[in-house]
Amino acid sequence: MQFDLRKFITTGTRPYHLDFECDLSGRDFSGARVLQPVPVSFDAELDGGEARMTLRAKASVHGECARCLDPVESEETVDVQWTVKQRDLDDPDFDLPLDEAGRLDLEEWLYQEFLFQIPTVLLCTEDCPGLCPVCGRKRGECTCPKQESDAAPIDARLSVLKSLLN
Numbered sequence: 001m002q003f004d005l006r007k008f009i010t011t012g013t014r015p016y017h018l019d020f021e022c023d024l025s026g027r028d029f030s031g032a033r034v035l036q037p038v039p040v041s042f043d044a045e046l047d048g049g050e051a052r053m054t055l056r057a058k059a060s061v062h063g064e065c066a067r068c069l070d071p072v073e074s075e076e077t078v079d080v081q082w083t084v085k086q087r088d089l090d091d092p093d094f095d096l097p098l099d100e101a102g103r104l105d106l107e108e109w110l111y112q113e114f115l116f117q118i119p120t121v122l123l124c125t126e127d128c129p130g131l132c133p134v135c136g137r138k139r140g141e142c143t144c145p146k147q148e149s150d151a152a153p154i155d156a157r158l159s160v161l162k163s164l165l166n
């Protein structure tokens with residue numbers, strides 16, 4: 001999906017709105033995937049000689065927990081606004097994916113924003129205990145004797161609290 005940004009900045013008169021679906025299923029997000037098509041809303045309006053563009057989308061991201069490898073699904077939202085001046089179009093270091101003609105690749109842009117948005121480390125729960133180093137099952141779900149490395153400081157603090165309550 002392309003948006004002719006140069007044309008819009010130089011000759012545009014009216015605000016532009018576009019709803020489209022974006023297929024990101026072939027893209028990799030640090031190991032996570034966006035399997036379903038993503039509904040996207042794109043707006044552009046002129047403000048003086050600048051174009052103000054808004055990109056909004058919500059996707060469900062499928063990955064695996066970095067600690068226990070269980071499947072993880074999370075909702076991620078992109079809601080970004082960019083203001084572009086005409087001279088940005090000829091700036092080789094400009095951050096948006098533009099071609100030489102000044103056309104903006106909306107799918108590539110969305111991909112970049114989601115890549116920025118999606119955590120590189122996904123967890124099934126904040127305090128996922130991870131896997132037992134002995135049997136490979138989830139910690140707490142196995143009957144292996146407790147490992148010394150399990151003596152996390154949180155347990156120590158909790159036992160202090162307990163003794164205070166008693």
Ligand SMILES: [Zn+2]
Nearest residue numbers: 065068124128
């Ligand atoms: Zn986990």
Ligand SMILES: [Zn+2]
Nearest residue numbers: 132135142144
């Ligand atoms: Zn075990």
